[in-house]
Amino acid sequence: MTQTEAKERIEKLKKLIDKYRYQYHVLNRLEISEEALDSLKHELKKLEDEFPDLVTPDSPTQRVAGKPLKEFKKIRHETKMLSLEDVFSEEEFSEWLTRIKKLAPRDTFRFYAEPKFDGLALSVVYENGILKYAATRGDGEIGENVTQNVRTIESVPLNVEEKGKIEVRGEAIITKKNFEAINKVQKKKDGQIYANPRNLAAGSLRQLDPKITASRRLDFFSYDLLGMGLKNHSEEHKTLRKLGFKTGGDLERRCEGAEEVFKHYKGIAERRDKLPYNIDGLVVSVDSNKLYKKLGVVGKAPRGAAAFKFSPKEATTKVEDIIVQVGRTGALTPVAVLRPVEIGGVTVSRATLHNEDEIKRLGLKIGDSVIVGRAGDVIPDVRKVLKGLRTGHEREFHMPKHCPVCKHEVKKAHGDVISYCVNKSCPARHRENLYHFVSRKAFNIDGLGPKILDAFLDNGLIQDAADIFELKEGDIAPLERFGEKSAQNIIEAIKNSRRIPLARFLYALGILHVGEETAIDLAEHFGSLDKLEKADLEELQKVPNIGEVVARSTYDWFRDGRNKNFLKKLLKYVEIENPKRKKPGKLAGKTFVFTGELESMSRDEAKTKVRNLGGDPSETVSKNTGYVVVGENPGSKYEKAKKLGVKIIDEKEFFQLVK
Ligand SMILES: [Zn+2]
Structure with a gap:
């Protein structure tokens, strides 16, 4: 050539x-x-x-060409990199707005709201269309020259179609997924463990050897464009995208006023946990660059922009009491009664403590100051006890020896950390059983939640689950809070739920240890309620995945006089669909256990695939398990499978099997 x-x-x-x-x-x-x-x-x-x-x-x-540096050179920013004022609520945001409007009473205020990425701020300068240098924010005036490292970030273009000198500002971040993967590797080689993705992004950019930075797969989101004399901040974003940079995508938008900002803020706050990277709020700037400049700077922060932060996911408060709740199976769960505190935009006054062992592990006493956290829609939990704040007036908690609702004796199964109220007619258990009966995977009666069931119980409209099918519109409508329309809807939903597959029916009964999977196993093995009712212990134990304990509790349930009466009553209203006898599929007789996260489908979908081919999904690994399918971040089942010598396959191999 x-x-x-x-x-x-x-x-x-x-x-x-x-x-x-x-x-x-x-x-x-x-x-x-x-x-x-x-x-x-x-x-x-x-x-x-x-x-x-x-x-x-x-x-x-x-991109990865530089030799390791001895140290970073300093770079003075041509335009200072300022920090932002934080606001934490709509109220504080409105105060900020009132303040700046006073400074420019004649101007129209429009805003640009964009995600506040939780990473490391960077300035990247281009000259004649070529990446010239890149620097960290540093103290805002002087940063460090990290050009070599920034060149390894694939979402930073090395050249742009703009010949003048421009400066692009943005945030270098690491995705949550990469963060976990990198920490895993670090742990294996006894390297440094990073506290959070921001920490890791900063640590990765400040590596003297660009090869290490490259291996961390940083990403870059841009948010400011200097040097082109654009009129609006929204125009800067548009131009950045045109030049080949990544921006906040559908997380950013122009807002006409405060109301629109609030709406956008709420929408983003809801999506926050599902995003692949961390953001900790919105940056809201006045859209007009002229107005932005006019508003000026106070201290180190521009007046024309604010960081509208999300409320924190953890907060400190005091445990005022510990109470005990009784669940459907009689399980006693200790719950911390908190001095109300706002976490993630919600006032929290209770936190689960799971069980007695968890209280011991935390070392929690009544009266302690604690850190409470909340992730997604999960019930808040106590994460840490601040023992340094103790006054000496804290009290030890002891699990009650008697059920707090029915006063019946409480028992703990051998080796179990959970205490149970063993009274079968405990009103608390009864109530929880009703909630379970109508729940999504059981009778799935739309609109019939715990609050409504409580109202029915408290007004004497129902005694047990079978009574639900006797309810009339006229019974419900007069109750407080229920109009005619919703009464009609509930009656309709109840009517529609009467036909039910056997497996769901069995699950709805709330037999101890009979979860969704076990209910399916029982339904498929026996084919009808009649056969299951008559089955003896030995026969029950022949069902795949069913051991002695489950067989025993199932057997006992059908022999309990109270249950027998309930069943008889219930069957007057309900029509059970028996499972069709399947031809043996190619996975017949094989059990599958899943551990870890599958990439291409949910676990439920994978289980359905197995079932459709005659196989048997199970939750526990034993010698008789056919395959353990291992996804990402597998749990203890993986270890157990290795120990027992069970065949272990990955997602790809699983696909081959179910194809
Ligand atoms: Zn009880």
Whole structure:
């Protein structure tokens, strides 16, 4: 190949690689495989090795080219990188707005609201279309030159179609998934464990060896564009995207006023946990750059923008009491009664303590100051006791020896950490059983939640679950809070629930240890309620996945006089669909246990696939388990499978089996 030919080929390769890089790392899609992209890079590298004169700084091969540095050089920012004022509520936001409106009473205020990424702020400067240097924020005036490292971030373009000198500001971040993967590797080699993705992003950018930075797969979201004299902040974002940068996507928008900002804020707060990376609020700026400038700077923060932070996910408060709740199975759960505290926008006054052992593990006493946390929609829990704040007036908690509701004796099964009220007619258990009966995986009666059931019970409209089917519109409508319309809806939902597959019916009965899976096993094995009712202990134990304990509790349930009467009454209203006898599928007789997260489908979907082919999904690993399917972050089942020598397969192999 001649020099001229090589030059032409190199130019074309660079363009093509850059196009695919942009698709993959900025737009999150790829038309060709990563392997094919690597192979293009490889060809380019070989050509450049042959013709070193043709290497340019914007070549994709130059992303990881630097040698380790001794130290970072300092860089003075041409325009100071300011910090933002924080506001934590709509009220504080409105105060901020009132304040700045006073300074510019004649101006129209429009806003640009965008995610506040939780990473490390960067300034990236381009000259003549080429990435010139990149610096950390530092103290806002002087940062560190991290150009070598920033070049390894694939979502940062090495060249842009803008010849003037421009500065792009944004945040280098690491996704939650990468964060976990990297910490796992660090742990294996006894390296440093990072506290959170921000910490890791900062640590990765401040590596003297760019190869380490490259291995961390940082991402970059841009939010400011300086040097082009654009009129609005929203225009900056539009231009950034045009130049090939990533921005906040559908997490950012222009807002006409405070109300629109609040609405956007709420929407983002709800999606926050599901995002692949951490954000800790919204940045709200006045959209007009002219107005932004006019409002000026106070201290180190511009007046024209504010960080509208999400409320924290943890807070400290005091445990005023510990009470005990009785569940459907009679399980006693200690619950902390808290001095009310706001966490993540919700006032929290109770937190679960799970069981007695958890209280011991925490070392919790009544009266203690604690850290309470809340993740997603889960019930808040106590994370840590602040023992340094004790006054000496704290009291020890003891699990009661008697059920707090029916005063019956409490028992703890051998080796179990949970105490149970063993009184079968305990009103608390009865109530919880009703909740269970109508729940989604049981009778699935729409609109009939705990609050309504409580009202029915308290007004004497029902005694047991069978009574639900006797309810009339006229019974419900007069109750407080229920209008005619909702009464009608509930009656309709009850009517629709009368036909029910055997497995769901069995699950709804609330037999101790009979969960969703076991109910399906029982239904498929016996084929009808009649056969199951008559089955003796020995026969019950023949059902796949059913051991002595489950067999015993099932057997006992059907022989209890009270249950017998209930069943007789219930069957007057309910029509059970028996499972169809299936032809033996190709997985017949094989049990499958899943552990860890599957990438391409939910666990429920995977189980259905197994079942459809005649196989048997199970929750516990034993010698008789056919396969243990291991996804990402597998749990103890994986260890157990290895110990027992059970066949272990990954997601790909599983697909081959169920294809
Ligand atoms: Zn009780």
